[in-house]
Amino acid sequence: MSEERNGTRRGGPRKAQEIFDATLDLLAEKGYEGLTIEGVAQRSGVNKTTLYRWWPSKGALLGAALIGARQLELTPPDTGSLEEDLEALLGTMTTLLTERPASDIAVAVLGAVTHSPELASHVKDFFADRIAREQVVFDRAVARGEIAADADPLLLMDLLAGAAWVRIVLRQLPLEKGFVARTVRTVLKGARDVG
Amino acid sequence: MSEERNGTRRGGPRKAQEIFDATLDLLAEKGYEGLTIEGVAQRSGVNKTTLYRWWPSKGALLGAALIGARQLELTPPDTGSLEEDLEALLGTMTTLLTERPASDIAVAVLGAVTHSPELASHVKDFFADRIAREQVVFDRAVARGEIAADADPLLLMDLLAGAAWVRIVLRQLPLEKGFVARTVRTVLKGARDVG
Numbered sequence: 001m002s003e004e005r006n007g008t009r010r011g012g013p014r015k016a017q018e019i020f021d022a023t024l025d026l027l028a029e030k031g032y033e034g035l036t037i038e039g040v041a042q043r044s045g046v047n048k049t050t051l052y053r054w055w056p057s058k059g060a061l062l063g064a065a066l067i068g069a070r071q072l073e074l075t076p077p078d079t080g081s082l083e084e085d086l087e088a089l090l091g092t093m094t095t096l097l098t099e100r101p102a103s104d105i106a107v108a109v110l111g112a113v114t115h116s117p118e119l120a121s122h123v124k125d126f127f128a129d130r131i132a133r134e135q136v137v138f139d140r141a142v143a144r145g146e147i148a149a150d151a152d153p154l155l156l157m158d159l160l161a162g163a164a165w166v167r168i169v170l171r172q173l174p175l176e177k178g179f180v181a182r183t184v185r186t187v188l189k190g191a192r193d194v195g
Numbered sequence: 196m197s198e199e200r201n202g203t204r205r206g207g208p209r210k211a212q213e214i215f216d217a218t219l220d221l222l223a224e225k226g227y228e229g230l231t232i233e234g235v236a237q238r239s240g241v242n243k244t245t246l247y248r249w250w251p252s253k254g255a256l257l258g259a260a261l262i263g264a265r266q267l268e269l270t271p272p273d274t275g276s277l278e279e280d281l282e283a284l285l286g287t288m289t290t291l292l293t294e295r296p297a298s299d300i301a302v303a304v305l306g307a308v309t310h311s312p313e314l315a316s317h318v319k320d321f322f323a324d325r326i327a328r329e330q331v332v333f334d335r336a337v338a339r340g341e342i343a344a345d346a347d348p349l350l351l352m353d354l355l356a357g358a359a360w361v362r363i364v365l366r367q368l369p370l371e372k373g374f375v376a377r378t379v380r381t382v383l384k385g386a387r388d389v390g
Contacts (some may be wrong), residue, residue: 107308110305111309111310113307114303127361127366155377158358159357159382162358162361162363163350163353163354165360166353168324170318171323171353172322172382182347186382187388190381190385191381
């Protein structure tokens, strides 16, 4: 948790971390419909009027929480190997999509995309933040000469993340043993040989 | 539209096709909340009691419509080349996800996964039906010697479909020119060289 993200430096209330974590806890427990500013105030011990001062709606609060909460925190791996870094990233993703409470958050986020344009725009910001943070994994791989400088990290992450989302959330099938390693190997091999 | 699918052979009311099409039209127009058996009856010109006789709930009707309706119909391509077949499949998918009214259906289906276990189970059936229909594309490619007999069509389709879902629905980014061809080339190259 960097100081830039806990709200004090970027402009946010004290206890921003507690507020964000409480917001995603409540989303996981009660779904978007059951999420209320009142509930977040109670859970985080922060006055409701303070919350409204910073976030005019629960949609705005959820948007901030998706990026700031500890439950979805992403520290880019740095194993020294692109393959292992991608396995770590995809492994984290499959955990988020299969293990509660994170999987409840993922499903609620998915529902949120379809719920309103405002929420869809927060989900868009969340995914933009993810790829921005994942970029360093590819920068290091280019520096090590593991992948071409014109490789397309967005396409590679879409393939990896997409396989997990489709298999787990849409098909609702269990992941076979070795899914993460095989998926990464397939995508990486493809990426290395396609211009 | 095969005779097996229009309801008369599999056990369904007359005008099953009109019923399924009307169900998805209404889903696209009004979302799941606004979809009613009454509305489907009006749109399709079929008596409401007939609908209830075949499908006890709107969830059950939607489940049948996802598989039977013309809007999501999938005729597996047969171009003589796996690469071109997969481009056709992914091209159809990106069209379904980006062009109305199909994209409204896709978003509503996505919402449905999160709405109730019953709907989630219909979505699961829909995706099981898709991969079963797509299998022939891979069978033909194996017969032509284009891909190894132990290639994993499920993983390949998850990668292709997943890239489209993540890029379009989650990231909400436009598809760059050449997305379909490049995605297929990457996945196919990866699949050919990974055991």
